[in-house]
Amino acid sequence: xxxxxxxxxxxxxxxxxxxxxxxxxxxxxxxxxxxxxxxxxxxxxxxxxxxxxxxxxxxxxxxxxxxxxxxxxxxxxxxxxxxxxxxxxxxxxxxxxxxxxxxxxxxxxxxxxxxxxxxxxxxxxxxxxxxxxxxxxxxxxxxxxxxxxxxxxxxxxxxxxxxxxxxxxxx
Amino acid sequence: xxxxxxxxxxxxxxxxxxxxxxxxxxxxxxxxxxxxxxxxxxxxxxxxxxxxxxxxxxxxxxxxxxxxxxxxxxxxxxxxxxxxxxxxxxxxxxxxxxxxxxxxxxxxxxxxxxxxxxxxxxxxxxxxxxxxxxxxxxxxxxxxxxxxxxxxxxxxxxxxxxxxxxxxxxxxxxxxxxxxxxxxxxxxxxxxxxxxxxxxxxxxxxxxxxxxxxxxxxxxxxxxxxxxxxxxxxxxxxxxxxxxxxxxxxxxxxxxxxxxxxxxxxxxxxxxxxxxxxxxxxxxxxxxxxxxxxxxxxxxxxxxxxxxxxxxxxxxxxxxxxxxxxxxxxxxxxxxxxxxxxxxxxxxxxxxxxxxxxxxxxxxxxx
Amino acid sequence: xxxxxxxxxxxxxxxxxxxxxxxxxxxxxxxxxxxxxxxxxxxxxxxxxxxxxxxxxxxxxxxxxxxxxxxxxxxxxxxxxxxxxxxxxxxxxxxxxxxxxxxxxxxxxxxxxxxxxxxxxxxxxxxxxxxxxxxxxxxxxxxxxxxxxxxxxxxx
Ligand code: SF4
Numbered sequence: 001x002x003x004x005x006x007x008x009x010x011x012x013x014x015x016x017x018x019x020x021x022x023x024x025x026x027x028x029x030x031x032x033x034x035x036x037x038x039x040x041x042x043x044x045x046x047x048x049x050x051x052x053x054x055x056x057x058x059x060x061x062x063x064x065x066x067x068x069x070x071x072x073x074x075x076x077x078x079x080x081x082x083x084x085x086x087x088x089x090x091x092x093x094x095x096x097x098x099x100x101x102x103x104x105x106x107x108x109x110x111x112x113x114x115x116x117x118x119x120x121x122x123x124x125x126x127x128x129x130x131x132x133x134x135x136x137x138x139x140x141x142x143x144x145x146x147x148x149x150x151x152x153x154x155x156x157x158x159x160x161x162x163x164x165x166x167x168x169x170x171x
Numbered sequence: 172x173x174x175x176x177x178x179x180x181x182x183x184x185x186x187x188x189x190x191x192x193x194x195x196x197x198x199x200x201x202x203x204x205x206x207x208x209x210x211x212x213x214x215x216x217x218x219x220x221x222x223x224x225x226x227x228x229x230x231x232x233x234x235x236x237x238x239x240x241x242x243x244x245x246x247x248x249x250x251x252x253x254x255x256x257x258x259x260x261x262x263x264x265x266x267x268x269x270x271x272x273x274x275x276x277x278x279x280x281x282x283x284x285x286x287x288x289x290x291x292x293x294x295x296x297x298x299x300x301x302x303x304x305x306x307x308x309x310x311x312x313x314x315x316x317x318x319x320x321x322x323x324x325x326x327x328x329x330x331x332x333x334x335x336x337x338x339x340x341x342x343x344x345x346x347x348x349x350x351x352x353x354x355x356x357x358x359x360x361x362x363x364x365x366x367x368x369x370x371x372x373x374x375x376x377x378x379x380x381x382x383x384x385x386x387x388x389x390x391x392x393x394x395x396x397x398x399x400x401x402x403x404x405x406x407x408x409x410x411x412x413x414x415x416x417x418x419x420x421x422x423x424x425x426x427x428x429x430x431x432x433x434x435x436x437x438x439x440x441x442x443x444x445x446x447x448x449x450x451x452x453x454x455x456x457x458x459x460x461x462x463x464x465x466x467x468x469x470x471x472x473x474x475x476x477x478x479x480x481x482x483x484x485x486x487x488x489x490x491x492x493x494x495x496x497x498x499x500x501x502x503x504x505x506x507x508x509x510x511x512x513x514x515x516x517x518x519x520x521x522x523x524x525x526x527x528x529x530x531x532x533x534x535x536x537x538x
Numbered sequence: 539x540x541x542x543x544x545x546x547x548x549x550x551x552x553x554x555x556x557x558x559x560x561x562x563x564x565x566x567x568x569x570x571x572x573x574x575x576x577x578x579x580x581x582x583x584x585x586x587x588x589x590x591x592x593x594x595x596x597x598x599x600x601x602x603x604x605x606x607x608x609x610x611x612x613x614x615x616x617x618x619x620x621x622x623x624x625x626x627x628x629x630x631x632x633x634x635x636x637x638x639x640x641x642x643x644x645x646x647x648x649x650x651x652x653x654x655x656x657x658x659x660x661x662x663x664x665x666x667x668x669x670x671x672x673x674x675x676x677x678x679x680x681x682x683x684x685x686x687x688x689x690x691x692x693x694x
Contacts, residue, residue, distance in 0.1 A: 055301055
C-alpha cells in the first residue's frame with residue numbers, strides 16, 4: 001500500500017474489497033518511472049561501473065531497471081563513457097531510434113564536458129549535450145555506483161512530476 | 172537442390188553492439204550463417220591519450236594512463252612508473268615493490284573475474300556474470316580502502332606508491348583471497364562441464380601459435396596456444412623473480428582453453444599475493460621524487476604482463492619535465508588485428524565467443 | 539645472452555648496418571638506414587641466435603626536427619629485446635612496410651601514416667584507422683599541429 005499513499009487517490013471501501021480511483025497521469029507516470037529500461041550503451045571506463053551497478057551488489061533491477069540491447073525497446077540511454085567525434089553521430093542515431101518518451105543520463109565527466117580529455121585532445125567530443133538532450137548529469141570519474149543509483153532515482157522523480165502534455169514531440 | 176544459389180552479403184556488427192565490450196565495428200562478409208571475411212573498424216574510442224601525455228608532467232601522465240586500460244588500471248600506473256624510473260634510474264624501496272606486486276596481482280584477479288562474467292554473458296549464460304562480479308567487488312573494496320577509488324586508481328607513482336597500506340588491509344586481503352579460492356570451484360562447476368558451454372567453446376576459434384606470434388598476440392591467448400611466454404619470467408620486472416609460481420600453458424588454442432587458462436591464472440595470482448603479503452617488509456613506501464622531476468634525455472620501452480598480455484609504453488624524454496613522446500601498446504590491439512587471420516569460416520555466434528575469449532577491451536585498442 | 543653480449547653480437551654480425559645509439563636507457567637501441575630496413579629485419583627474425591619473432595610495438599616519433607620510427611622487437615624463445623630506429627627527414631618521409639616480416643606491423647603502420655603523415659610503401663591498405671572517416675584536419679600527432687577547437691592545457 002506504499003504506492004497508494006503517494007498518489008492522489010480516492011478509495012471507497014466495499015464489502016470484500018474496495019475501489020481505488022486516481023488520475024491517469026499519476027498512474028501512468030508511476031508505472032513509467034518504475035520500469036525504466038535502459039540501453040546498454042557503454043563506451044569506456046564508466047561502462048564498467050555501469051556493469052557493476054547492474055550486478056550483484058548494487059542490483060539495478062530493484063529500481064525496475066533492466067538493460068536492453070536494442071534502442072527500440074529502451075526508454076533511457078545511460079551514456080557511460082567518453083564520446084568521441086567518430087562516435088557522436090552514432091549516439092545521435094541510437095537516440096533517434098528510441099521511442100518517445102525517452103530520457104538521457106550523462107554519466108561521468110567525459111559526457112558532461114570531456115572530463116580528463118578536455119585539454120589537449122583532438123578527438124573527444126566535449127560534452128554530449130550538444131548532440132542529444134540530457135536529463136540528469138552524474139559527475140565523477142567514474143561516478144560510484146551509488147551516485148548512479150541516485151541519478152536514476154532523480155530521473156524517476158522527474159518523470160513522476162511530468163504532465164501528460166510533456167509527451168508531445170519535443171525537438 | 173544442387174542448383175540452389177547462395178549469395179554473399181555484408182553484415183555490419185557494431186559499433187554499438189552488446190558483445191563488443193565497448194565500441195568496435197566489424198564488417199563481416201557472410202555466406203549464410205558463416206563468416207567469410209572480417210574487417211574490424213576501430214577508433215570509436217580514440218581519445219588521443221598519447222597527445223595528451225605529451226603536454227603533461229610525468230606525474231600527471233599517470234592518471235591519464237589509468238583510463239588507457241581501466242580494467243587493470245594498476246598495471247597502467249605501474250608500467251609508466253617503471254618507464255620513468257628506468258629513464259631517471261630511480262631506486263624503489265622494497266616495501267613499495269611488494270605493495271606493487273600485491274596490487275598488480277589483485278588487479279589481475281579482478282580482471283579475470285570480469286572476463287569470466289562477461290564472456291559467459293556474451294555466450295549466453297547470465298548467472299556467471301553475477302557470480303564473477305560479486306567476488307570482484309571484494310577486491311575493489313581492497314583497492315578502495317588503499318587508494319579511495321574503485322576503478323581508476325592513480326596509486327602506483329614514480330618512485331613507489333602514493334600511500335602506505337591502510338590498517339587492516341592484510342587480514343582483509345587474506346579473507347578475500349580465501350573466498351575467491353573457495354568460489355573458484357563454484358565457477359568451474361557452473362561452466363567447465365556444462366554441455367552447452369562445451370559445444371560453444373571446445374574446438375571453436377583455434378588460434379595457431381605461429382599466427383599468434385606473427386600478429387603479436389600475447390598473454391593468456393598466446394599461452395593457450397602452447398607458447399610459454401610470460402614477461403614475469405621472460406623479461407622480469409619488479410620483484411617477480413623472488414616468488415614461486417607457475418605459468419599455466421594449454422595447447423589447443425581454442426576458446427575453451429583460453430577460458431580455462433584464465434581460471435588457472437587466478438589461482439597462481441592468489442599464490443603470488445599470499446607470498447608477497449607474507450614477505451612484506453617494513454620501511455618506506457616511496458622514494459623521494461619531485462613532482463616536476465626531469466629525467467635525463469633518453470628513451471625506454473617498458474613492458475609488463477598484465478591480464479590481457481603485454482602492456483608496453485614507449486617513453487622518450489628530452490630532458491624537460493614533460494615527455495617528448497609516449498606511445499602505449501595494449502595487448503588487445505593485436506588481439507583484434509589477428510581476428511581476420513584466424514576467425515574466418517566460423518558461425519556468426521561463434522565469432523562472438525571468439526571475440527569474448529580474446530578478452531578485448533576497446534580503450535586499449537583505440538587509446 | 540645478456541644485453542651487452544647482444545649489443546656486441548649485433549654490431550659484429552650486422553656488417554655495419556646497425557649502429558648502436560646512446561639513447562637507450564634499458565634495452566639497446568640501434569640505428570638502421572631506411573633503405574636497409576627490410577633486409578635487417580628479416581635477418582633479425584631469421585638469425586638462429588636471435589630469432590626476433592615478436593614485434594612488440596612500432597612507434598612513430600616527431601622530435602620537432604625529424605621523424606623517427608622505432609621498432610621494438612622481442613624474441614620469445616631467447617628472451618631478448620632490442621629496439622631499432624630509422625630516422626627520416628621531415629619532408630617526404632617514407633618508409634617500407636615491414637608487414638612481410640611481422641604481420642603485426644599492419645595497424646601500427648596505418649596509425650603512423652594517419653597520425654604523423656609518414657608514408658608507408660607497399661602497405662596495401664592505407665586507410666584511416668583511428669580517425670573519423672571524414673577527417674581533414676591534417677596529422678594531429680605532429681608537434682606543430684593545431685585546430686580551432688584544440689585547447690592546450692595552460693601552464694601552472
Ligand atoms: S568520466 Fe572518467 S571514468 Fe568515465 S569514461 Fe570518462 S574518463 Fe572514464
